[in-house]
Structures are given as structure tokens and as C-alpha cells.
Amino acid sequence: MNATQEKLREEFDAYVAKDKKIEPKDWMPDGYRKTLIRQISQHAHSEVVGMLPEGNWITRAPSLQRKVILLAKVQDEAGHGLYLYSAAETLGVDRADLIDDLLSGKAKYSSIFNYPSLTWADMGAIGWLVDGSAIMNQVPLCRCSYGPYARAMTRVCREESFHQRQGYSIMMELMKGTKDQIDMAQDALNRWWWPSLMMFGPSDKNSTHSSQNMKWNIKRFSNDELRQRMVDMTVPQAELIGLKIPDPDLKWNEDTGHYDFGEIDWVEFNNVLSGNGPCNNERLEARNKAHDDGAWVREAALAYAEKKKTKE
Amino acid sequence: MNNSQLKNALLRLGDDALILGQRLAEWCGHAPALEEDIALTNISLDLIGQTQSYLSLAGSLFEEGIKSDDELAFLRSGREFQNLLLVEQPNGDFGDTIVRQFLFDAFALLRAEHIAQQSFNPEAAGIAAKAVKEIRYHFDHSSKWMVRLGDGTPESHSRVQKSLNDLWKFTGEMFISDEIDRSGLESGLLPNLEELKKEWDVKIDDILSKATLVRPEDGFMQTGGRKGIHTEAFGFMLAEMQILPRTHPGASW
Secondary structure: OOOOHHHHHHHHHHHHHOOOOOOOOOOOOHHHHHOOOOOHHHHHHHHHHHHHHHHHHOOOOOHHHHHHHHHHHHHHHHHHHHHHHHHHHHOOOHHHHHHHHHOOOOOOHHHHHHHOOOOOOHHHHHHHHHHHHHHHHHHHHHHEEEEHHHHHHHHHHHHHHHHHHHHHHHHHHHHHHOOOHHHHHHHHHHHHHHHHHHHOOOOOOOOHHHHHHOOOOOOOOOOHHHHHHHHHHHHHHHHHHHOOOOOOOEEOOOOOOOOOOOOHHHHHHHHHHHOOOOOOOHHHHHHHHHOOOOOOHHHHHHHHHHHHHHHH | HHHHHHHHHHHHHHHHHHHHHHHHHHHOOOOOOOOHHHHHHHHHHHHHHHHHHHHHHHHHHOOOOOOOOOHHHHHHOOHHOOOOOOOOOOOHHHHHHHHHHHHHHHHHHHHHHHHHHHOOHHHHHHHHHHHHHHHHHHHHHHHHHHHHHOOOOOOHHHHHHHHHHHHHHOOOOOOOOOOOEEEEHHHHHOOOHHHHHHHHHHHHHHHHHHHOOOOOOOOOOOOOOOOOOOOHHHOOOOOOOOHHHHOOOOOOO
């Protein structure tokens, strides 16, 4: 690093430390740019892949109202994908390249979407728990030091909170229903509880990206802090509607003012992360098929736009 | 127009919207670009919304007691659905979906514009007035894609021309008048389908010419949807759509 760069770096660090926003044309360290591209594009990919497990139930939604709500929710997710890709593009990358990385398996997306959505109650559990964990992760990002990302997240979070409420409302309705419906809801909670807690990433002692990201105001709270908040928020919600959290070690701790909870199955976590989840292949295949099947359509749109430009 | 005729006219409006909305929902997450995932789910969303309104109104006219929109959507058998055959056609490729949408949108827009203006049934007029705004956007979307695909690449041109040729045989059914259409015309609720066909022709020809596509000859037309005689694929579609309410009778969701 030469002297000019070092000075720029010092100014950057000081600026960020004052909680100021960095904008696309500002100077930024390479590591900061790379981290953001990685994080924002992963987030965009997660929104896009996340459409699949829920899209899977739109055609089977049990009432017209539930169908409308689920359509609106999945449509929001596509919208989140779009503006997150746009936020990433402000850092000098191209959406098409980012999507290629997703399709080739090079880029990651949230592992949670590698679990299957097996019953209607999964629409409840995904909205309530998966979107719940997502919000917990994302609310601090509204204050992230990178302006375009922070602004995108403000909008995303507003919509996510509607998603979470619709998920909880599905669960609530099921718990007021028949024995089959109650069993369906409990089963969904059993299957989605631990994967939702895994969404906060490895425990703090094993987290590789954390400390630098904290310094850069990309990350505000540690994985374990956020996970604890999720547990504290969700347990009373489950109890309120008569659901039982599938964790024998779960217990209110008077001294800490938090719930104690059991250890995550890190073997499963690492397996799903490295491609061995129940749906890793299916999700990527579905995205690749949509992309390949749509190639002639995108080519036609480009060709037509070119022709029109030439005519003008 | 008697009560039963009005009820059936409303069921047809609701069924057209429901079945096309259900087909479009199958695209969710599988469209050629993220923008189209949004557009197709949005159109589906509008159509299911129209369904709720039309079927609720139809449901209030059953002599044996009020039926909810959900009962009508989820607990009728295939033979009781009166949608056009066009809207139940499988999605096929994106071009097939766009052609199906384009042919229907032009018709649905003209029909809704008429219903929005009539005073025989103010509730239906209210539903249609809202629908007109939505269908204008749908027609704009499908028309633009017709032009892009038709005048895009040689491949897209030949694909979409083939879709048009294949689906053309389902367009005749939109303009056939039966007793319900005739009573609807007399009361003012429904448009004159002969007149409407002329306006439809103008809309279709305008876009096809911009799209450099050839309008197929009016040959033999497939019909049956209005009488509840559907395609084989329709049964599978209903099975998927109705599985939960059928499996859990009486449950609330």
C-alpha cells in the first residue's frame, strides 16, 4: 500500500467510524468492495432461490385469499432480488455475471432454501421463522455503511415484516383448526426450527468474516447475539398458539434474562452448506432450467431493442 | 336475465380469471427473467383478485343458500367449471403463455369495459371497473411481448408464430352466444359478442402486424368450456388446486 492509499484508507476508516454513508463514487478499500459484492449478491441470490420452496405451494394454496397473499409475497421476493442486484451493480459488477456465478454453483445463497417445503404448514413456518430470522439479520443492515445497500434494505425489511406476519397467521389459523392441521403445524415447526437458527451462521468463535465487517459497519451484531434475539422473540410466539419448540434444552434463564437453548447440529449445517442438503441439486437445476429455457426470450428482447434503436 | 342466468354469467367471468390466474401461478420462479417472474405473478394476482369478487357475487345467487368464493373454486368438479378452453391450455413455453394471454386480454378488456358501463348489475359494474384498469396493463404487457418475440430473432418469430397457430382454434369460443349470453345482452349486462369480435379483430390485427406475425385462418374452432367440457389437462390442474380443501373437508385456513 503506497502513501496515498494509506491516507485514503485512514480517511475511509475515520469516515465510517463516524457512522457516515459510503456512496458508489466514493473511494473504498478493495476488501470492502469485495465483501459487499459477495454479501449483496448472495442476498439477491437467496431471494431468487427462495421463490422456489414457496412458489411450490402457490398452485396448492388452500383458499383464494391465501393464494393471493402468497403470490404477493413471492412477487416481493423477486422484487427484492431485483433491487439487491441493482445495489450490487453500483459496486461495478454486472447482474448477468452474478447470475452466472449462481447458476454455476460458484456463488452461495442462503442454505435454508435447500430444505424442502413439504406441507402447507411449511408456508407458515417459512414466513414466521425463516423471514423472522431474515429480518433479525437485515434490520441492522438498514444502517449499513454502504448507502445503496442500506436503502435497499430499508425497503426489504418493511416488506419482510408483512411476510413474517402472514406466516404466523397461517400457523395461528392451523392451530385453531382440526387435529390434522395442528399436527401439520407442529411438524413444520419441528423441521424448520433448527434450520432457521442456522441462518445466523456459524457461532461467533468460528465466524471468519465478522470482526472486519463490524469495523466497517457492514455488520452490527454478532451471529450469536442475533440468534439469541430470534429465540427470545419466537418462543413466546410459539407458546401463545400452543406450539412446542423442538428443543429439550430450551429454558428461561432468570439470571441472563434470555432463553438458554440447545446446541445446533453443526454437522448438518456444514453438510447443507457444502451441497449435501435435501434440495441443493433441485434448486440449482430449477434455476438453470428457467435460465436456459428463457434464453431465446431474452435474446429476442435484446434483438428487438437493437432493431428499434437502429430505426430511431 | 333471470337469477340463474346471472349466476352463470358471473361464474364464467370468475372461472376465466381463476383458471388463467392458476396457470400463470405455475410460472412463479421459472420465468425467463426476474422481471417476468414479477410480471406474471402480478397478473396472476390480479386475476385471482377478480375471481374472488366475481365468484363471491355469483355465490350469493345460489337458491340452495349462499356459497363462498372458496367453495366455488375448490369444491366444484371439472364439469361444473365454465371457463374458456383457451385459458386452461397448459403454459407451454413463454411464447405459448404470452399468446394465450394476448388473445384473452384483448377479449377480457373489451368485455370488462362493457360490464363496467352497464347498470343492470351495479356490483358487477364495480368489479369490472377495477378489472379494466388491471387488464389494460395485462394487455399492454402481452402486446409488447408479442411484438418483441414476433419481431425479435428468427427463432422467436417462428416459435411465437407456431404458438399463435396452435392456440388460434380456441379463439372462436369467446364469441359464441348461448342462452346466457343472449339473456345477458338483452338485460345489458353482457356485450354483443358479434360487435365485440370486430373490435377484438382490430386490436389483434394491429399488434400482429407490428409483430410481423401472420394471422391464422379461422378454421375449425374447439369449444366446450362454457358447457363444462374441458381438456384432459384440466383435471390434473384442478386436482392440484383443490387438494387441501378436498383432503380436509370443512377446515379453515
